[in-house]
Amino acid sequence: MTINQISIFLENKYGKLSEILALLGKENIRIIAATVADTSEFGILRMIVSDAQEAYRLLNENNVNANLTDVLAITTESSAGTFASTLALFTQAGISIEYMYCFSVREKAILILRTNNRESALEVIRRQNLGYLSENELLNL
Amino acid sequence: MLILKGVNIFPTQIEKILMQFHELGNNYLIIVETINNNDEMLIEVELSDLFTDDYSVLQSLTKSITRQLKDELLITPRLKLVSKGSLPVQEGKAVRVKDLRKF
Numbered sequence: 703m704t705i706n707q708i709s710i711f712l713e714n715k716y717g718k719l720s721e722i723l724a725l726l727g728k729e730n731i732r733i734i735a736a737t738v739a740d741t742s743e744f745g746i747l748r749m750i751v752s753d754a755q756e757a758y759r760l761l762n763e764n765n766v767n768a769n770l771t772d773v774l775a776i777t778t779e780s781s782a783g784t785f786a787s788t789l790a791l792f793t794q795a796g797i798s799i800e801y802m803y804c805f806s807v808r809e810k811a812i813l814i815l816r817t818n819n820r821e822s823a824l825e826v827i828r829r830q831n832l833g834y835l836s837e838n839e840l841l842n843l
Numbered sequence: 844m845l846i847l848k849g850v851n852i853f854p855t856q857i858e859k860i861l862m863q864f865h866e867l868g869n870n871y872l873i874i875v876e877t878i879n880n881n882d883e884m885l886i887e888v889e890l891s892d893l894f895t896d897d898y899s900v901l902q903s904l905t906k907s908i909t910r911q912l913k914d915e916l917l918i919t920p921r922l923k924l925v926s927k928g929s930l931p932v933q934e935g936k937a938v939r940v941k942d943l944r945k946f
Binding site: 711739743748762765769800 | 894895898901923927929
């Protein structure tokens with residue numbers, strides 16, 4: 703039920719992001735979703751890629767600080783209010799969202815979520831019968 | 844040794860603190876420069892392989908290192924975390940201090 707996400711430490715330096723993306727592109731690693739959280743000193747690039755393990759190996763080999771974290775990929779209809787009602791289910795269960803990003807493919811909206819309690823979040827998905835994607839399904843969209 | 848704001852500072856004092864944190868690698872660089880007529884210290888230090896993407900952990904790590912450095916040096920340096928392998932590799936004795944002050 704969880705998806706491997708690769709997180710990368712990004713120095714606040716001209717050209718750093720391009721350099722990392724070019725490295726992944728050269729090795730034929732496809733980026734499915736990406737987000738950058740930034741501060742004045744550094745940023746964290748989080749991505750869902752076609753081969754997270756390979757990306758991790760490649761980045762480490764090239765002296766880029768990276769790690770793998772598990773996140774959830776929840777699917778909802780791409781319509782007004784569905785986002786709010788989905789997140790409310792987690793809030794009602796006392797779960798905090800550490801970060802999230804979303805994208806849509808055709809009629810579907812996909813929310814990538816990292817919560818403070820994975821087990822409780824999985825329980826909410828099961829109990830509320832929420833749509834979710836496995837890693838394979840996400841990679842083959 | 845360098846003198847900053849009237850305080851004697853030995854790079855080994857800084858190294859001793861940095862090496863206590865397993866989140867940090869072995870390579871660091873102390874940059875001293877004049878900003879708005881004040882001498883300021885910037886310490887760039889490489890992260891180790893134990894990288895976490897938890898933003899709050901990285902922030903509290905920066906705060907905790909800065910606090911310990913301040914207690915040791917009596918001045919507050921600015922700390923910048925950098926990627927592993929991004930600082931210049933030194934052959935032989937490492938040059939750890941870059942003094943860019945305008946005297």
